[in-house]
Amino acid sequence: MALSKLIGGRVEETQAKRERRKEARPGELLDAALDLFVEKGFAATKSEEVAARAGVSKGTLFLYFPSKEELFKAVVRENISGRFQEWNQEFERFEGSSADMVRYCMKVWWERVGMTRASGITKLIISEARNFPDIAAFYQQEVIRPGQDLLRRILQRGVDRGELHVPDIEYAAYLITASMVFLIMGKHSLGACVPTDHPLDAERYLSCHMETMLRGLCTRPEDNDKGAGRNRK
Amino acid sequence: MALSKLIGGRVEETQAKRERRKEARPGELLDAALDLFVEKGFAATKSEEVAARAGVSKGTLFLYFPSKEELFKAVVRENISGRFQEWNQEFERFEGSSADMVRYCMKVWWERVGMTRASGITKLIISEARNFPDIAAFYQQEVIRPGQDLLRRILQRGVDRGELHVPDIEYAAYLITASMVFLIMGKHSLGACVPTDHPLDAERYLSCHMETMLRGLCTRPEDNDKGAGRNRK
Amino acid sequence: MALSKLIGGRVEETQAKRERRKEARPGELLDAALDLFVEKGFAATKSEEVAARAGVSKGTLFLYFPSKEELFKAVVRENISGRFQEWNQEFERFEGSSADMVRYCMKVWWERVGMTRASGITKLIISEARNFPDIAAFYQQEVIRPGQDLLRRILQRGVDRGELHVPDIEYAAYLITASMVFLIMGKHSLGACVPTDHPLDAERYLSCHMETMLRGLCTRPEDNDKGAGRNRK
Amino acid sequence: MALSKLIGGRVEETQAKRERRKEARPGELLDAALDLFVEKGFAATKSEEVAARAGVSKGTLFLYFPSKEELFKAVVRENISGRFQEWNQEFERFEGSSADMVRYCMKVWWERVGMTRASGITKLIISEARNFPDIAAFYQQEVIRPGQDLLRRILQRGVDRGELHVPDIEYAAYLITASMVFLIMGKHSLGACVPTDHPLDAERYLSCHMETMLRGLCTRPEDNDKGAGRNRK
DNA sequence: CATGAATGAGAGTTCATTCAT
DNA sequence: AATGAATGAACTCTCATTCAT
Structure with a gap:
């Protein structure tokens, strides 16, 4: 039982952590995007930079936001x-x-x-x-x-x-x-x-x-x- | 004499006109650039737009300013x-x-x-x-x-x-x-x-x-x- | 075991294949560039041609070499x-x-x-x-x-x-x-x-x-x- | 008579000189082009450079040679x-x-x-x-x-x-x-x-x-x- | 889900060529 | 004839976006 609990626990924990990270992703991306957009402006900010600052890869950004422009809108929406x-x-x-x-x-x-x-x-x-x-x-x-x-x-x-x-x-x-x-x-x-x-x-x-x-x-x-x-x- | 004066006048006028155009160009470009940079930001403004607004072609812009960035600097310099x-x-x-x-x-x-x-x-x-x-x-x-x-x-x-x-x-x-x-x-x-x-x-x-x-x-x-x-x- | 081996094998193979492609790219590009530079000279060779001959798109060339000139240098370095x-x-x-x-x-x-x-x-x-x-x-x-x-x-x-x-x-x-x-x-x-x-x-x-x-x-x-x-x- | 001769002489001389220069133009251009083509290659040589080295303006080059390529051919023809x-x-x-x-x-x-x-x-x-x-x-x-x-x-x-x-x-x-x-x-x-x-x-x-x-x-x-x-x- | 190699439209820049002067 | 300002096609390089892995 201890074992199964441990395993279960681990799995759950892992899952939970991943969930948490997964759910945190958009927020981290929005934070990174806000900072960079403020610093350099929308046009001068590269999508890859945003992703990098949020600690994910370029592709992941587009998993959460369909385009750079939508990311911009989300940043504004999030921060009003x-x-x-x-x-x-x-x-x-x-x-x-x-x-x-x-x-x-x-x-x-x-x-x-x-x-x-x-x-x-x-x-x-x-x-x-x-x-x-x-x-x-x-x-x-x-x-x-x-x-x-x-x-x-x-x-x-x-x-x-x-x-x-x-x-x-x-x-x-x-x-x-x-x-x-x-x-x-x-x-x-x-x-x-x-x-x-x-x-x-x-x-x-x-x-x-x-x-x-x-x-x-x-x-x-x-x-x-x-x-x-x-x-x- | 009247004739020579006339001719002289025409030549001068001609020259003057060309000179005036050539001298006006940088100013027209700077004005166009100021407007567009203010409106859209530096990165989102295309060189060609600036040229078009100044009524010249893309290439002409680069006859007067070696790069978009130098154009930007000139705009600022001109307007301080x-x-x-x-x-x-x-x-x-x-x-x-x-x-x-x-x-x-x-x-x-x-x-x-x-x-x-x-x-x-x-x-x-x-x-x-x-x-x-x-x-x-x-x-x-x-x-x-x-x-x-x-x-x-x-x-x-x-x-x-x-x-x-x-x-x-x-x-x-x-x-x-x-x-x-x-x-x-x-x-x-x-x-x-x-x-x-x-x-x-x-x-x-x-x-x-x-x-x-x-x-x-x-x-x-x-x-x-x-x-x-x-x-x- | 056979299964895990198979899976392992597949994964490795997959990885290997991608790796191989990625590692092969610079070489393919250098070969293409050498041929074209020799044939037409540096200035008369278009980057896109090099890419095309290497079977990739324009952009890919610049993923591996920061500029046409660096490509040239790499070609020489590679072939001494x-x-x-x-x-x-x-x-x-x-x-x-x-x-x-x-x-x-x-x-x-x-x-x-x-x-x-x-x-x-x-x-x-x-x-x-x-x-x-x-x-x-x-x-x-x-x-x-x-x-x-x-x-x-x-x-x-x-x-x-x-x-x-x-x-x-x-x-x-x-x-x-x-x-x-x-x-x-x-x-x-x-x-x-x-x-x-x-x-x-x-x-x-x-x-x-x-x-x-x-x-x-x-x-x-x-x-x-x-x-x-x-x-x- | 001395005067008219002088004037005439001057005029003729001037004319002759201009003629000579005019006739020399293509040759000067060809010489300049040869040097530059040899030094930098055809593609890397700018028409304007050729003109400048020959001491004329860009436009003049195209008065004598209909295109850069024709200039190249003329250079070769001239030097065989x-x-x-x-x-x-x-x-x-x-x-x-x-x-x-x-x-x-x-x-x-x-x-x-x-x-x-x-x-x-x-x-x-x-x-x-x-x-x-x-x-x-x-x-x-x-x-x-x-x-x-x-x-x-x-x-x-x-x-x-x-x-x-x-x-x-x-x-x-x-x-x-x-x-x-x-x-x-x-x-x-x-x-x-x-x-x-x-x-x-x-x-x-x-x-x-x-x-x-x-x-x-x-x-x-x-x-x-x-x-x-x-x-x- | 996540990655990052690949893409290609598009931007900045160059330069042969034209043409009003 | 000569000039050089203007043009725009063509080139180098960038980067948002895609997709096989």
Whole structure:
């Protein structure tokens, strides 16, 4: 019995391991593909490189994805965070000031997305949008719009509670997005290849951006009122 | 004499025309290449497309640029604005408030770069930086650093004149850069391929960003003082 | 057991067959390339032709050789006979007369090189020397010089044994080389394309050359003594 | 009158000069082409190089020769010495010994062909024969055969006069040809690109070859009679 | 399932040839 | 006649994709 169990155990284990590996394959391939697409772009990334980085052979890649283009789509699909649902709830329950809410929002984004490998997807989409307009539209729909909506809702809450003065909520939400985009570009583009003596400190950058947005730069706001045409009225 | 003049004129004109064509070629090719590289990326752009868009045949491209890669480098070289010298002087003579100076700075950038075809170079560099690290370094050196320096000087002037309160001048300058980067990405990436019912209005965006930066969003700044760690004072 | 053996046998065979094919490829390609380079020259030979003659597709060629030029170098490397070591020994043990030794030497060369496909390499090198000077130098070093050394040693032996009278051993060795060169040119150049009613009979040619060299043409050597300048005294 | 004469003179002179240059053009082009074809081969020589070496522009080349291939044919045609007629007569009148006649023949060849640029044509033909079989046949017809005939006639005269013992006149003539071929290859191939400490001394080589041929190498011809199968009976 | 040798369409590049000037 | 800018067929080389093993 011990023997049969051992054998059985081994077989099962082996099978399980292989299953696990087998099931892990697509994920490993997607990770490798994400990294390489972000680094070199879609066209400049060779299928074989992706396979090699995932530790499999060229042929195996095409076992899981029918073409390089489908691999690209899967990479995007895999990395769009469908987490907005969850976040929305998180923020609906938020009790602090709106300023803290904005700060918290960025902190969460940074920790769960910006800092992680997944942030590369944004650079990838931006770089490849015009070669894959349907993917771009999909990303717009699934990631950008929900994110933008969340930010708008946060700002609206601030206005509703009388904590914030936001003349143009829609575009103000873009400011926060711009922050994220800039950080991502720093991380995955120039920052990743130009050795600087002053690498961008993400948290310092975010803090600076948030605090400036929240408080403004002018010492005496009234100095600012004569601003040219396109002032907020 | 009239005759000889006429003949002379024709010859000159002829020569001039040919010369003009020959001299125009590289520029036309660079323009075509910029557009296509921005749109599709370096690797996904075919040499023949570039030639076709410039109205010449494949072979002609290689008469002017020894390789696709050299064409790329030439595109970047051609489009780095060495305008900072001139801008610096412009801003040294500026007499208005620092807030207006910031506004004016963005306006100038938008009109002379952001709005023009040349803005694409930024998207191009960001997309290709890691494939052409030396080009990226060159761009960093020749465009990013001088731009950043100019912005820092403007902010410093505001601080010196007591008009601005900027705890972290270096990173505050990045905020302005982020604005530009975001606009460019909007223009050349998603914005260029995803048909939206609300296309990004650049001037509205810039205005919103500038005014928010300058004035802040909080209604009562003191509400803001309990903000997390890296607050000013 | 029979079964497992059969399976084992099959697997081995399969593997072996694939291995054999893979290992055979470079050789087949080199053979095809040699023939074509000899026939048409390096520049006029298309990669695809080489591949086709080796029975594979264009792409396969570049799986084994990184470029057409590397293929050329490999062809030369593959076809330089490092046989001089072995030949030297063979001739050290030779016991007959020096005249027979010369005859034997040519016979051996003809049978092992001149008659074979490898002889083409000489025509190839001669045709391409000035386009590939380093290859030419390599050939000079590895083939010409050792061959020349061997011939000189044979003649020296004849002089030492009192069988031959050779006033200028170095240049006399060239006479034998000239014989080989002429034959090769006949075989791979004019002779291969001009249909003659009298094709060159290699053995008759070699025999004629050797015997004439050994015996001379003059009926009464003394008639010859008034010959111009550089006569043997 | 002096003036008009001067002017006239100038005009005529100018015209004449231009005419002369114009008429010289094809020749200059042929010379340039010969050099380059010999050096690099037909396929590896660019038309533009030929034009440049002749001091004209690419277009001009095609004004005189309708295609690169026609240029090649013209080069060959231009450089086949139709001098055999003249040589034949020269040798018919020759009065010395046959040995001297052979020596004289080689000397003349060396001075009028071997030493000159025209010798390259032989290397060219040998290299390209199989790409241009009709040219090769033409060369065979016009150069090789007459040369061979001349040599045969010289040897025959020696036999007729009892001065030479030539069992195989046809093939013996090849020996002399081999000499020329070897020298030309030395000059235009390896010798032209491999720097040697012992460059081939053409006259020493010719002398060695001729004297050896005439006199033989064996000290006692009778030692030679037991030679292997392929002896002359 | 996994492999990697083989494929061949397609991209970059060259260069003989043309033709407006 | 002479030029040299322009052309595009043809060549070298790449790489996504296939398929026998």
